[in-house]
Amino acid sequence: MAALDTVSIAILLGSLLILAGILSSLLAMRFGAPLLLVFLAVGMLAGEGGPGGLRFDDVGIAYTVGSIALALILFDGGLRTRFASIRSVLAPSMMLATVGVLVTALLTTPVAKFALGIGWIEALLLGAVVASTDAAAVFFLLSAGGLRLRPRVRATLEVESGTNDPFAIFLALLLVEVLSVGGQSWSQAIFSLFRDAALGMAIGYGGGRIIAWVLNRVTLAQGLHAPFVAVSALVVFGFGNAVHASGFLAVYLAGLVVGNRQIRAHNSVVVFLDAITWLMQIVMFVLLGLLVWPARLADNLVGAVVVALTLMLVARPVAVFLCLWPFKFQWREKLFISWVGLRGAVAIFLASIPLLVKLPGATMYFDVAFVVVLFSLLIQGWTVAMSARRLDMSFSRADPAPQRVELDLPGQLTRELVGYPVSPKSPFLKRGLIPNWARPTLVIRDEEILTPPEAAPVRQGDYVYLLAPPEKAQALDRFFMESPAPRVPAAEALGDFVVSGSATLGALADIYGLQVAADHAEISLADFFTEQLGRPARAGDIVALGTIALLAQKVEGGKVTNVGLRLDEPEAAATVSGGAKALYGKVRKKLFG
The missing domain is CATH 1.20.1530.20 (Na+/H+ antiporter like fold)
Known part of the structure; x- marks a missing residue:
């Protein structure tokens, strides 16, 4: 004993x-x-x-x-x-x-x-x-x-x-x-x-x-x-x-x-x-x-x-x-x-x-x-x-990452169910932004399970579940995180969505379905601005990336730290105009369905 x-x-x-x-x-x-x-x-x-x-x-x-x-x-x-x-x-x-x-x-x-x-x-x-x-x-x-x-x-x-x-x-x-x-x-x-x-x-x-x-x-x-x-x-x-x-x-x-x-x-x-x-x-x-x-x-x-x-x-x-x-x-x-x-x-x-x-x-x-x-x-x-x-x-990290739930679906390997709570300032709630490879499947509201048409429009506090490839599920975080109001709410200086200047072209192209050269996939948006402009970036500068216009929202020491993404047509991205916003709905529908 x-x-x-x-x-x-x-x-x-x-x-x-x-x-x-x-x-x-x-x-x-x-x-x-x-x-x-x-x-x-x-x-x-x-x-x-x-x-x-x-x-x-x-x-x-x-x-x-x-x-x-x-x-x-x-x-x-x-x-x-x-x-x-x-x-x-x-x-x-x-x-x-x-x-x-x-x-x-x-x-x-x-x-x-x-x-x-x-x-x-x-x-x-x-x-x-x-x-x-x-x-x-x-x-x-x-x-x-x-x-x-x-x-x-x-x-x-x-x-x-x-x-x-x-x-x-x-x-x-x-x-x-x-x-x-x-x-x-x-x-x-x-x-x-x-x-x-x-x-x-x-x-x-x-x-x-x-x-x-x-x-x-x-x-x-x-x-x-x-x-x-x-x-x-x-x-x-x-x-x-x-x-x-x-x-x-x-x-x-x-x-x-x-x-x-x-x-x-x-x-x-x-x-x-x-x-x-x-x-x-x-x-x-x-x-x-x-x-x-x-x-x-x-x-x-x-x-x-x-x-x-x-x-x-x-x-x-x-x-x-x-x-x-x-x-x-x-x-x-x-x-x-x-x-x-x-x-x-x-x-x-x-x-x-x-x-x-x-x-x-x-x-x-x-x-x-x-x-x-x-x-x-x-x-x-x-x-x-x-x-x-x-x-x-x-x-x-200006914004805390949202709570993400991932569920495997038996019988197939290409999709999983990814769930998020809908926060009041998320890009998904404010503008309905979602990548074309993610498909909303169900919404939980007040302990009831609804289909997306039944739940439309989605409200704050809902839980949204989407079908997405497992390797891309984490990229959905940015669509459901809190997106605080900018300090200077001038339309000509802001995009429809904001990301860090450290994000890579490859990650952005993967989300928005763009084509980026293999040797540019790991280049950050901040470095892309410098490469395209040929000089240190300044707040308000715009460069085009496929169907997206990149706007230098915040610049520190000539390096872009915050980038606004405007979902405009390529020809509209070359200049800043009040009419550019009118193209938003059509381009968003084209990009995200």
């Missing part, structure tokens, strides 16, 4: 720790604190070196949980990434994910050697441990701070964060092998790198195709689609590692393949993975926090701080500027991407590997990596939103 009591107490304490991590996230969101730091702090306070006094020293459990968590996080990242959004930034992102990681590790090596008094191979291993970034924390902070990154910068960081972990993990495992069982030639190491990467890519592509095929062809019980996808992702990861391929690269590519194919229960899969990855991230960081001895951190504190500052101020910036030099990024974009190189999950996870294989001085890697992550989250994590604004890399 004593053994059963021990298990029950362990379950109770573990559950309470996870609950503490979840509830503390509310405090972190309120004050903008990096969540990973909060979860680590919960583990440290509960651990043997903290006031909680819980003894936990099982590195094997921490490594296993960390592997599962990282596999699911990478799969979820691939699932949410669209080929269309990464095509234009694939080359620079891959440079950052490979050459950038290597340059960062190499520049950190000599500093680690002399600051910590270790050998060259040990220093290179430490450089590899802290070389990869954790962009997931960055995007949480940006969302909590009400910011949207410029599309090109966001896409670059997203792809880099999904692809740099496998390379860093491979480099660290290679160096651990060198230190533990003897060296191998660099030609063998390079061959192993390409072999593992190629095999991992093949397993990931094949695994993703199989997951999508089974999901669409096999009739599973209601609610099992999402668990099937999550467990299948772990199968891909485990199989890749079992055959000595890059399991992390395989699972990321599997998510990329599944996310870019039409699959059954798409929305439930995304929601489930979102929840499970959050839970796994909390569990992983609480466990890693439990492994830390705060008193032991002081032994290498000075050297660890030097390594952290080198990473932030030298190694990461040099790697970013070197890798992005051929791709015509602006210096502000390079500087921001450099500063966003937060260290997080992978660094501490990799630092646990020397502990697992019992390398001499293994605690040094873990303690230094932990201090590096703390400094990165404290300094970079708390200033990333401010730096995004200062470097003009983001736009404030």
Whole structure:
């Protein structure tokens, strides 16, 4: 019975720790604190070196949980990434994910050697441990701070964060092998790198195709689609590692393949993975926090701080500027991407590997990596939103996103039911704007279900449900969000609908059914104004985009921040006239039916 009591107490304490991590996230969101730091702090306070006094020293459990968590996080990242959004930034992102990681590790090596008094191979291993970034924390902070990154910068960081972990993990495992069982030639190491990467890519592509095929062809019980996808992702990861391929690269590519194919229960899969990855991230960081001895951190504190500052101020910036030099990024974009190189999950996870294989001085890697992550989250994590604004890399979210409900429709894959509450200032209510690929199907009013003709006209407080392609459902948000009245209500300076200057031509063309050249799809509206005008934009400037006239509603420093969309005929878009509004009804009917 004593053994059963021990298990029950362990379950109770573990559950309470996870609950503490979840509830503390509310405090972190309120004050903008990096969540990973909060979860680590919960583990440290509960651990043997903290006031909680819980003894936990099982590195094997921490490594296993960390592997599962990282596999699911990478799969979820691939699932949410669209080929269309990464095509234009694939080359620079891959440079950052490979050459950038290597340059960062190499520049950190000599500093680690002399600051910590270790050998060259040990220093290179430490450089590899802290070389990869954790962009997931960055995007949480940006969302909590009400910011949207410029599309090109966001896409670059997203792809880099999904692809740099496998390379860093491979480099660290290679160096651990060198230190533990003897060296191998660099030609063998390079061959192993390409072999593992190629095999991992093949397993990931094949695994993703199989997951999508089974999901669409096999009739599973209601609610099992999402668990099937999550467990299948772990199968891909485990199989890749079992055959000595890059399991992390395989699972990321599997998510990329599944996310870019039409699959059954798409929305439930995304929601489930979102929840499970959050839970796994909390569990992983609480466990890693439990492994830390705060008193032991002081032994290498000075050297660890030097390594952290080198990473932030030298190694990461040099790697970013070197890798992005051929791709015509602006210096502000390079500087921001450099500063966003937060260290997080992978660094501490990799630092646990020397502990697992019992390398001499293994605690040094873990303690230094932990201090590096703390400094990165404290300094970079708390200033990333401010730096995004200062470097003009983001736009404030002026309007809160509407509450969206997505329902899968069994029997087909091309449409889902998307529902919204109708707000009083939404473009849908004020002007009846809706894209031609979305079809209103039913309206709920006063707990009654009505057809669109029965409900006409739609009123404030109604709930509208539309049929729309799953990959475009999120684009409907802008038609149902609050659209506040402009400060200057001059008709000649405003459009029928307002979007941010950071929106891309591709996104706009997708919604309005326009044709845009492939090399212009990722260009922002602000940059399109500058390109078309040949000079800095001024408020009131107009450029044409197919059947839409783009009006510069608000301009800051020569860059358009708010763009009005006037749904006029092309010939009417060339000039501003009082009669242009008369064309609105006809053009809206033509565009949206």
